[in-house]
Amino acid sequence: MINKFLGFEPDKDKLPSLTAKIGDDIDLSSHKYQKIWLGPNHPGVTGNMAVELWVQGNTVVKAKTHVGYLHRGFEKLIERRLFVQGFPTSIRMCVAEPDTNEYLIATCTEQLSGYDKAVPEMAKWLRMLSLEMARLQGLLRGVPGQGGTFALGLGVQWGVYLRDLILDRFEELTGARVYHMYIIPGGVRGLLPDGFKERMEDNLRDIDDFIIRIRKLMFHNSVFKKRAKGLARITPDMVDKYGIVGTNARGCGVKRDVRKDHPYLHYDQLDFDPPTDTDGDIYARTWVRWQELIQTVDLIRQIMAKMPEKGDIKAEMPNVLHWKIPKGETYVRLESGRGEYGMYYVTDGSAKPRRVNLRGPSYTHAIALLEDMLVGADVADVHAIMVSLQTCPPEIER
């Protein structure tokens, strides 16, 4: 009320429309607009990308996403590599949740070569464990990270610490901190080390405590609410129009979760229900992610309880040096922390794939959706909106 009175919330009906269409030229020489760049060297940009903003005062009137700063040509490189050599390369396609890439490339090759039935039971459970741990570490960064976009750095500090603990568990299990290179075509690369479950349980208890703390810090925070509520709203009708997936879709009530829709591994044996919210704004998305944090902790506990004690970790497969896969194509998807994450894989009967194409959720979220969503937003909110859409540039440009 007072805002309106003081003129801080302009009556938008009285102003000319700000929603510039993509491709419309904004005449910078009119001195009405200014162009600023958010990134690539900017602390407020996710990863190494850039958003070119045309602003009128504090309001964005047009935005363009620029990617390619992290472009390495993965899809080209994997075309040059044997099937087994693909997975160390593929894992680097997305730093935030690397295991998903490994799983996709392994499953694609298994499916096309007919070895998907041969993957041992133990390996399947371990795959699930590593995928859920990856989701957990992603959320531990992501949930407080949303607070961090509004300069609530405390949650980030706690969250990244706990993420480090999960990375320690990853290190024990897989032999590496970030790029685990654990899921290999045919199976996984190691059993649980001794005492892993106990140490994991310790960490999960810490995370339980953190979940409560972060709720008090962020979701019962008047300033956070003031900034996050009503900001960057996604409506259900936008979901199909823009190809929105994952928590971004669930935040506005569209329940899409690959783990439920197309159960892979043993997700059908786990008891969970993907959380949803109805508002579709940043607060709702963060809230959904927070609930997912609880759920992921629970899923890890379920997996550790249900997983067999011992077993084979890799199927018997042909010699990796000259493993050939007959001609075929497939699309495999999974639910990453950011939503549906898929891979289109084509083989031509040789020892190397013909084409690998990754479908990252950020591809649509960070370009088509973000550019449209930023129009009319405040410059101060740009970073928050990017993070709330879980923009991850490496999976866009690959």
Add this chain to the structure above:
Amino acid sequence: MSLKDILTPFTAWSKVVKEPVTIKDPLNREAAPRYRGFHDNDIDTCIGCGTCEAICENEAIDLVPVDGIETKDGDSGLRPKIDYGRCCWCALCVDICTTNSLRLTNAYKWVDTDPDNFRFVPGVDEKDWYKREEGWRKPEPNYEFYGLKRVEMGELHPEEREDSFVEMIKGYSKEQAEAEADRCVECGICTATCPAHMGIPEYIKAIRNDDLEEGLRILYDTNPLPEICGRICTHKCETVCTIGHKGDPLSIRWLKRYIADQNPSEKYKKILETDILKKNGKKVAIIGSGPAGLSAAHYLVLLGYEVEIFEKLEKAGGMMRYGIPEYRLPYDQIDKDVNYILSLGVKIHYNVTVGKDITLKKLGEDFDAVFAGTGLHLGRSTRIEGTDHENVYQSIELLRKITQGEEIYVPEKIVVIGGGNVAMDITRSLARLQNQKYGKVQVIATSLETEEKMPADREEVIEAREEKAIVNPGWSPQRIEIVDGKIKGLHVVQCLSLFDETGNFNPQCNMENKNFFEADMIVESIGQGMDVSYISEDIKEHLELGPRGRFRVNDYFQTSLPWLFMGGDTIQGPDVIHGIANGHKAALGIDKFLIGE
């Protein structure tokens, strides 16, 4: 905005009294036991096979020679050098390492100002992390990048084969051969060990690609007797096969046989493109149609020479035909290889004994060069008491007689002295004959060497036992007991060692531990000698002698008489593949001698 929303965030301050969770000394923190840190290599176990280089997707690994490591059979003398400007620590190199020598320690700190320093040979260049035990090793269990188990070769059941000379090894089917070929890691270590230096990885690859014609071409590059070699080669290559360090070595011999078997002999000429051969007008005589002679003939005829072979016996093949029983090497397979060589235009004179029917000197005059691949056809005797008895036989004689279809004396109890492959051959042949005759077997094979050191192939011993022959090694024969002119048996004592410290043959026996093998017939099979009676004295005096009573030849098997080349068993000991290699090389030598560079 409720008051709760203003006050609850302050609960975060309760953390201020807690001790920080920071790692106090992060610079000396140990990584997890399984952490993939920097490389270490056990250079004594490593054989430099280069599989790590092959799997490395970043081309981070080079194979470089290392001081103090010799190149020898089964060890290339190279060691992996890793470029940390390329490595991504995926540890695929560790997982695939054929000897399990490569590993990653859990060290992870390497800071340097010079980017050129980040290359090192693990295990050789001094690094402080080698003493760490923790680190990444190949995961267990059942985590392999290639099959460790050999594809089982189908063979006749002992009951089926024990009384017949039908070939006992069935050969691989297409699926089996491809599965077996799939295990190869293409390191090529075996090529050096193979006396003929066959392109083993290449023809195995041809099997994988299902391009058997290409496979045959590769075989004939270095070996004109693939059917024969595919059955009876001593497969030294398999002893150094890198896969053998962790699992069963590849069945290289059976794969070779598979290629040869699958190509029909009618197509050979077309596949090998030998329909029309150029002639250069020069003539070469070859004495003996054994592996060395046939191999020399083959390559000489390809080089354009007119080749004539003089064979003492009535059929070609030499020791391959007359020394090896039919169940191991069926005669039609010998004919397949021999006929192909003959079809190239090689003339062969059967039943011509050089030295008797025609002199060597005459050959030297009639032909531009002579190659003698005469082989070892004289049996050696133990010279113990009683060996002059008429029922003490030489194995080589008996085998020839069996081949020629002559009736031989087969009593109920037989003892074979000798632990080599020939001994096993005669043992098993006699066992079959006994079976045919009496329906039961009582052959005892004994040798000086103990079970572990027996020179015979392991599977030969096992198969002999399957056929109910008794193999009882580790005994030194003392004397043959003869009562009333009839052999009663063989007295033996336990043999402790064969060689003294200097490596000379000097058996030591434990005279206390005695044994007696009953026998009606004794077969000696302790080695063969060469028959050089075909060389007349005037020629012989021009020939220099080398060690162990053999003639001295140069690298191209040329004797001191320039037109006379010698090769095969007489020069390099009893072995088909050596004979083939000798023949091939002598052919090149003859070519060099006659045509020049």
Add this chain to the structure above:
Amino acid sequence: MTIYAKLGYTLLGLLIVLNWGFLMGATFRKIGARVAGRYGIPFYQPWLNLLKNISTRTTITHGVMYYIGPVFRLTGGIGLFLFMPMVFTGTVDGPWTNFSFEGDLILILYFQVFGMLGMALGAGQGGHPYSAMGIARGLAQHAAVELPLTLAFISIAIQFDTFSVYKIVAAQQGGIENWVLFTNPFAAATIILAMLGAMGHSPFNLVKAPNEILIGPATEFEGTYLGFMQSAGSILHVMEAVLFMNLVFGGASNWIELIVKTFLIYFWSVFVGMVFPRFKIEQSVTWFFKVPLLLGFLAIIIYSF
């Protein structure tokens, strides 16, 4: 007291303030680090930073105003110090009272804005769009903070019938009950709330908002100028705290008391800032125009009658 002695005391005081500012800054970063669960920077880090910044070898220039910006800011800080009585010694002519005089409260109000205006000049000439945005935010927020603050100052001035900070301090002596905190709670409340904005911590740290506008006005500054700005920032932080201490919390009768009180005053803004995110600029301005402004008016209304 001779003018030379006065000058000597003033320079010494400035040195103490500068160093206390550095130490206080480091201490609060350490406290913040504790809440996060870590150790944080060493206590001596700000001095090292200053040294390092001064020892930078290359500099850039965007013109004269670019240089003047940090100088203005430092001048603002020093000016604030020069006319601020630091320690109450019983006589205005005594040591540590600097050049306090009748009506210095008005001058102090001016000096508070002075640094910000200087920065506006420097940042403007720096030419970085984020500098401009930062300084625009800074000025807007400063205006919003200044308004309730001035109302509270006027209320206190009315209460004690003087514009001299020294006299206001003097009037509060003789026990905690004489503090403005208790004698003029509305003005005190206004100041305590507006103080959050003046100190520049969350939720009002809009000027330096790294993930929105890099580091705001200072984006283009480097080396010695950055050192100037850091020193000025430290002095300003202490002086703001001293100002509020003098006006609301009864001043200080010795340096120890000053240090304790400024620490606690500063702690208040850290206490709030640690657990709240940042406002947007219009939210921030609106916030100051709501509660603090209202309280300020109340404080004046009450003491006007």
Add this chain to the structure above:
Amino acid sequence: MKDLIEKLTEDFKISDVVYQRPDLAFVTVPKGVAISLVTELRDFEGFSHFVMMSCVDWIEEGKFQLLYLLHNPKTKTDVGVKTFIDRENAEMASAHHLWKQVWTYQRELKEAFGIDFPGSPRVDENFVVEGWTEMPHMRRDFNTKEYSQNTYFPRPGRETNDPAEYMRKKLYPNEPITAKKQDNDK
């Protein structure tokens, strides 16, 4: 799924149906009807979620294979609509009007394969590479390793030995050997 494809086969000249999984099928249609099939699937068959668009370079046949992968959130099935276009002067009708994100894919394909989509917004803008002067980088005939080694100076001093070759040199330099055959595996 089978019913659906059979129903559409006639109208859209569908050929070459592959049921990769029970919930995933690939169909091939002529270039001209691909967009209309995609539109039909979106508007009438409930395939409202556009998963991805991709391209495969079948250089041997001189064709690009374009793929439109659609997802039906109700039946939880996917259909991949494939169409082949010529590699020379590759051009395809734009589908940017159907979903908001399609123009991004088309922009990428223009850059990576050189397929033109007339009318697609910003299709000519750079996507991931900047200042690219070579042929489109995802085409099969673009040799990335060669390009990289010619352009980016790999650090010198690397040399390696093939074990077999090295052993030959060391142990039997003069013996006859098998001529190395063409390496068609790698």
Add this chain to the structure above:
Amino acid sequence: MSEKDMNDKVNEMLQRSEANVKKAEKSFIHPEDEEREVVAPDGSIIKVNPIYDYFSGEKPKEEKPCSGIIEKFLNWARAESIWVLGFGTGCGSIEIPPLVTPRFDMFRFGVQMRPTPRQSNAFIISGYLSVKTLKRVIRTYEQMPSPKYILALGSCTINGGMYYDSYSTINRLDKYIPVDVYIAGCMPRPEALLAGFTKLKELIKEGKGEKANEYARNFDEYKANQKKIIKDWNMPDYNW
């Protein structure tokens, strides 16, 4: 100037700018960076070349260190106060958050993050650099005040790493900018990074952190290498 004249002038300029856009597509220069004419408020026409007008194109000069004990003292201060630019150029930047958070807490070693190149003196090249990023890195590096230091993480900066055969990423960082410290790993752990900082501190204290001068000394060589691979060079030679 009449209104009509003004309109004509503007139309003419618009046409010219359209031509410029077309030209720019060929020459890689962004239309906004093309040389153009602008009408000043007083109606006069000014030529503007954004690339060169906004920056100085002067070459960098070598900056001599102070002498003796003073330099040692300053080096000590520099070593103990390392301000790192918060520019995550590659995947190694995922290990930066652990460093600034409780687990590893690099603040206690005097290492802090700064958001702008003007205020940083250390630059972490966190792994692979695509050519597109390299352009920004060069620009950023040149904007940093001297003395400045570069830490290069991982294999990618040494010899291309996993992306040695990629058309998009460079192989050797030292060809384009001088590097002080290399840290092996893919990616290096935070502990290794801290070890890298320790090493950097040692170097600075020994007076060996003079790579910025090396850059100035071999400026032409570095620039030639940079220009060889950055094909759309649309910035001044040296970005002050």
